[in-house]
Amino acid sequence: MSKTRAVTAAVAALLIAVTAGCGSSTGGSGDDSAGSTTGGGDAATSAVGKQGTVDQLRPMSDYCGDRPITVGIAFGFAGNTWYNVARAEFEAAAKECPNIEKVLYADGQNNAQKAISDIQSLVAQGADALVVFPNVNSKAMLPAIRAATQRGVKVVPAVASPGGEPGKDYVDFVGQNSVNDGRQMAEFAVRALRGRGNVVFLGGTPGNTQSAEEFEGAKEVFDANPDIRILGGRIVDTNWDVAQYPRIVGGLLTKYGDIDAVLSDYGSGAAAGMRAFVSAGKPLPVFTGSDGNEFSCMYERNKRTSPDMQIATMSSRPWITRVALAKAVAAAEGVPNEEPSLLDIPLVEDSVAGGEQAPRCDESLPPDFFWSSRLTKDEQLKAFG
Numbered sequence: 001m002s003k004t005r006a007v008t009a010a011v012a013a014l015l016i017a018v019t020a021g022c023g024s025s026t027g028g029s030g031d032d033s034a035g036s037t038t039g040g041g042d043a044a045t046s047a048v049g050k051q052g053t054v055d056q057l058r059p060m061s062d063y064c065g066d067r068p069i070t071v072g073i074a075f076g077f078a079g080n081t082w083y084n085v086a087r088a089e090f091e092a093a094a095k096e097c098p099n100i101e102k103v104l105y106a107d108g109q110n111n112a113q114k115a116i117s118d119i120q121s122l123v124a125q126g127a128d129a130l131v132v133f134p135n136v137n138s139k140a141m142l143p144a145i146r147a148a149t150q151r152g153v154k155v156v157p158a159v160a161s162p163g164g165e166p167g168k169d170y171v172d173f174v175g176q177n178s179v180n181d182g183r184q185m186a187e188f189a190v191r192a193l194r195g196r197g198n199v200v201f202l203g204g205t206p207g208n209t210q211s212a213e214e215f216e217g218a219k220e221v222f223d224a225n226p227d228i229r230i231l232g233g234r235i236v237d238t239n240w241d242v243a244q245y246p247r248i249v250g251g252l253l254t255k256y257g258d259i260d261a262v263l264s265d266y267g268s269g270a271a272a273g274m275r276a277f278v279s280a281g282k283p284l285p286v287f288t289g290s291d292g293n294e295f296s297c298m299y300e301r302n303k304r305t306s307p308d309m310q311i312a313t314m315s316s317r318p319w320i321t322r323v324a325l326a327k328a329v330a331a332a333e334g335v336p337n338e339e340p341s342l343l344d345i346p347l348v349e350d351s352v353a354g355g356e357q358a359p360r361c362d363e364s365l366p367p368d369f370f371w372s373s374r375l376t377k378d379e380q381l382k383a384f385g
Helices: 005-017 081-094 112-124 138-150 178-193 209-223 242-256 267-279 293-302 320-333 377-383
Strands: 069-075 100-107 129-133 154-157 197-202 228-236 261-264 286-290 311-314 347-350
Touching: 069 081, 069 112, 069 320, 081 100, 081 320, 081 377, 100 112, 112 129, 112 138, 129 138, 129 320, 138 154, 154 320, 178 197, 178 209, 178 228, 178 261, 178 286, 178 311, 178 347, 197 209, 197 242, 197 267, 209 228, 228 242, 242 267, 261 267, 267 286, 267 293, 286 293, 293 311
Parallel strands: 069 100, 069 129, 129 154, 197 228, 197 261, 261 286, 286 311
Antiparallel strands: 311 347
């Protein structure tokens, strides 16, 4: 794991030059070294479920091919600014391939039936390569994904696994190693709390596999540290909706009183949750989240009056859509893609470690500005709308 901002900066620089990939612990299957024919893949053979690191990733241009194609991206839920930036990353990557003639988009609006209909609609509109975020009732979306594959569309689910068999039901699954993310959040909390305290675990939409896997990883760590207790013993759903976090965290404060750590994978949501502590007149505790300007700035504003406050951030990785697009386009074009689809992503910031990993705040930038985005500053600001 990187322990310096220099290493983090190097990773970010590499992501500017390449289309990067990261995965989920349950999404991929198969040997880490041997390639297998991708779902519906004609001439191409690609690694399925391969674990690796960002230095194994290559430019999008390596996978463009030359056959004119239509690509699409379907989110099961796209209700916050992260998805705006992730969509912009996808569209920017598509522009790197001159043979991509059309880019389609759909938002399931946190409705599983609409998300399924969206996949069917994009297929009907002629998508050749399709990236799907099954981040609402993930397993329910598998039949639509499987049907699209059977129609010859090269489908790559990302971030939340729909289950099924990668390489058969779809090309491959792309996302971060969510179990490892959960472990890192929990290990940070153990360090920050010195092995003792009460924590709550904030997830996203109900039933999504990303939050379930993160919770699995965190629980492994906390089971080995019995003086750390997960209040309620379960994931608290938030829908990754910034507006809901103050109410949800406020309710948890009312219910439990003292909370020593709040584990979240969404930095903007965690920052909103911090306001519940401020409103209650309580000092801020330990928090985790994805990297984002407001989250780090909340730390900077409050650390002097909240001496026990510490934060750690993981990469927000909105560039994950680029990774998935590279896999889908390569399959549609018959171009081999041996990149890893499952990556362990190190912590970006760690206030306990400090130094070059100290949280980064720029009050002149928007609250949701993501330091780990591949977009330029102006491109990201435009994506916010």
